[in-house]
Amino acid sequence: MNDEHSFKGEKPNRTTLRHVANLAGVSEISVSRVMRNAPNISDKLRRKVMEAANTLSYTPNRVAGALKNQSSNLVAVVLPSMSNDVFAAVLDGIESELNEHGLHSVLGLSQYDHDRELQVIRELLSWSPMGIIMTGLHHSAPIPEMIAQLDIPVVQIMDIEGTPIGSAVGISHSKAAIAAADHLYGKGYRKIGYIGAWNERPERSRARRLAFEARLAKLGVPLVASVIVDERSSAVAGARTTADLLAEHPQIDCIFYANDDLAMGGLFYAMSANIDVPGDLGLMGFNGIEIGKATPLPLSSIQTPRFEMGQEAAKLLLAARTDGHRVVDLSFQVFEGKTA
């Protein structure tokens, strides 16, 4: 315990408007106005105040400001998890945009649990954020009402197939799955398998799988088999699962994965096992992560705009006051690697 300097109760008492006002010889409200760059301030006043503020190294207390204003420069950001690179990229995008406007994220992780999400959102809303960004379109019942009480803009990210509470930005996961199916069919694959993980979290991956299956059926080449392993997605899991799936269904000539981590594992397995990719086995991932583009055979994948999604979400939030609620479809792209 280094802090011997303060006896209990003898707080150093943060410097406030009042201190600055006294030193500058002006009223508190004037200091407040200068700090906020309010209009109609004389240069003389501004200079006096700024000088006093600097010598005291005064920082406005936003908590008090937010209380008075009923709103803050905080944005509630609710994501399922930080373990998934996808959400790190999204958060990066969100921050890049928010920071330009002096806003900050307060983070809440739902861990893919709806009850937990409710709890987290309740806590974040108690900070009177100026807006909220949340993941997906499905949430427990009380949430829309809670948000409505604060009358703040909402942006839901990742998915746009459904009914958003406010704005939404994302991609059509079913269209992406269809594009993947068409791509693989176009490459001549006819015995296609699917690999997912971790009980299909995020739930959007299930939508993709279903759309993928449906499309293949329609094309007359129904899915041969699909495996959803219990553990979390990882290259290691992808490698093992690929081996298992091929052992059980040797006729499979192509695998579509729930994400690139799994697909990379599949690719590594194929390399170790000397399987001819893309000749004897096609591999296709989802997301288009950076590292997949550096492998000896670049990984074919669906390129999703993760950073941009976050960025656009923040933009929608900021524009909501003037533009109202909107739905933005950021399109995906089929990344033509060399694995399918």
Place this chain on the structure above:
Amino acid sequence: MNDEHSFKGEKPNRTTLRHVANLAGVSEISVSRVMRNAPNISDKLRRKVMEAANTLSYTPNRVAGALKNQSSNLVAVVLPSMSNDVFAAVLDGIESELNEHGLHSVLGLSQYDHDRELQVIRELLSWSPMGIIMTGLHHSAPIPEMIAQLDIPVVQIMDIEGTPIGSAVGISHSKAAIAAADHLYGKGYRKIGYIGAWNERPERSRARRLAFEARLAKLGVPLVASVIVDERSSAVAGARTTADLLAEHPQIDCIFYANDDLAMGGLFYAMSANIDVPGDLGLMGFNGIEIGKATPLPLSSIQTPRFEMGQEAAKLLLAARTDGHRVVDLSFQVFEGKTA
């Protein structure tokens, strides 16, 4: 614009303690006490209040609470960037611990810029967080004083070689570099090169390189060459730079990389170029990322405890009131892959 329901100025006025108190027929302070689980509350009172609170779906306004209390359940978290997986993992660890105690992160990204960091920290501190977690041990001058004004605990992460403001948790980067040098030397490599990126951000990577160089010199096998490319770390950059470095210095038999992304690129390049790894070329990364363990030749690396670092940082923060400031050395491990 969907929200036609509210004329300008006719705010739905958030439900407050007062509303609950009125409905329950008790005083505001009693409601406050029930909501906070204060001691000495009769069951009858508690029941009345809870019922009223539920029917009004009341949520306490933490902004007001924080103002009165001079502290909040927010933790300021200052990281350089979200683009780097390392910090995503650290943040994941931080959140995992904070969430168990009902705390939330307010995020600030410095983008590796000290002025920006100062600015961001100033803004975060204006929210009266109950603590602050920041990255590295070097910060612009006013920061320690600003934090001292609030009298909140500080934890600095990543590095422990230097003088922390409060607590610190991380690894010894110079020891890690020495371990890497010793490992490579022990494997018989004698013509060793180094590859870094992006002007050696984070700055800790420079410390590693210098310690690595010094150790090799001491072992009598001075570094053959080192390249720091301008662009950000990525596997693509690692592949290209590896090719360049080997072209210029064909005698190099081993490369130590600033991080695993670069090293993976090097490995992929070697695979494409049919270079015998680890026979003709040893490769060693830094961090021990998941995907490096799934490649046909698992990537040798220094395994760093990123998630644990975040978790421990949060623990130190929570314990600071009782335990004071501490420095925790989370040790790294040499991950024995098959590339060096």
Place this chain on the structure above:
DNA sequence: AATCCGATTGACAACGATACCAATTGAATG
């Protein structure tokens, strides 16, 4: 020089929750 008007500045009362201290209750005691 008196008047007027916009540009500045200030006084005061909130925002919602909580610490502090006072008031009330009720059960236990003699």
Place this chain on the structure above:
DNA sequence: CATTCAATTGGTATCGTTGTCAATCGGATT
């Protein structure tokens, strides 16, 4: 049944900032 003391409950002021409205200033006008 009066008294005492702990357990509950309530009243009031306050955290630091800002919206509202009133007061003041200073130059331009006649």
